[in-house]
Amino acid sequence: MKIIRPFLLFISILLFGWLFMSNINLINVAATLNEAEISSETAKVNSFTDINQLKEFTIEKINYLEIIRKRFSENAVIRLAVISILILLQIILYFTKGNFLQPKSLDF
Numbered sequence: 027m028k029i030i031r032p033f034l035l036f037i038s039i040l041l042f043g044w045l046f047m048s049n050i051n052l053i054n055v056a057a058t059l060n061e062a063e064i065s066s067e068t069a070k071v072n073s074f075t076d077i078n079q080l081k082e083f084t085i086e087k088i089n090y091l092e093i094i095r096k097r098f099s100e101n102a103v104i105r106l107a108v109i110s111i112l113i114l115l116q117i118i119l120y121f122t123k124g125n126f127l128q129p130k131s132l133d134f
Contacts, residue, residue: 031122038115041108
């Protein structure tokens with residue numbers, strides 16, 4: 027048990043680090059860039075004179091949003107699996123007796 031407990035703790039720390047790093051890229055750090063892109067897309071929509079061009083553009087954007095939604099769904103399933111594994115590891119670590127960082131006390 028002395029070897030398993032540190033190994034489980036190490037795996038747990040790695041999984042927590044992976045969750046942390048995978049969520050960092052979801053933070054919107056370039057808000058002004060996104061606003062400029064939105065303004066550009068709005069100007070493009072306003073420039074359309076033919077309804078068929080507007081329909082094609084809209085269908086293209088809807089397909090793009092569907093791809094993004096599927097990608098987020100796949101990532102959410104992976105994160106849910108990692109969180110479940112982390113919960114299981116933490117429960118195992120909680121119920122295993124002994125602390126591997128503290129040496130055994132010596133009785134005289």
